[in-house]
Amino acid sequence: DAGVIQSPRHEVTEMGQEVTLRCKPISGHNSLFWYRQTMMRGLELLIYFNNNVPIDDSGMPEDRFSAKMPNASFSTLKIQPSEPRDSAVYFCASSPPTGAPHNEQFFGPGTRLTVL
């Protein structure tokens, strides 16, 4: 399996522009998570989906952030308009259906976003 796939790996944009980050979870996984990692705040959970349905978006910073999961194999995280403080590494992770004795999340390689 290719693992969780994220694109782009790097994104540099100017303040005010729209940014779209993409994620393809591992086939068969039914939970998908978006995280943001910065030096100051560490790893933050932004939103997660179960069976394509958003379960908890309380970590989404503000209305400029939105996430969708139109089907089991694709999710997007959009920032519009972007601001310099959004600069971070954004990770997508997926996990298989509950039933395993322990939870394991499989992380993608991340998208490093720089907003100038």
Next chain:
Amino acid sequence: GEDVEQSLFLSVREGDSSVINCTYTDSSSTYLYWYKQEPGAGLQLLTYIFSNMDMKQDQRLTVLLNKKDKHLSLRIADTQTGDSAIYFCAETPPLSGNNRLAFGKGNQVVVIP
């Protein structure tokens, strides 16, 4: 609630042992986890321990769990340069279901050759 705390930085000489500590607040967590993040990569599950265990050994890794003090530690024996990474402890928040995890802020380990 979910509040996982870790110290920030540790340097260790190659061949020595390293110990990373973590405290958590939710005593109802069934499993506790250690994830490893190598430079430029995502997190990867390293090991985990069931909450009714005090210790788990996996090759060079030893996990110790003190439920009374809500303290979790990871010991890496014979630390190697490939162990340089950020280590996160994590727990499953109560009633979260859906495989959600609460991560600590991470502890960066730098192995000096």
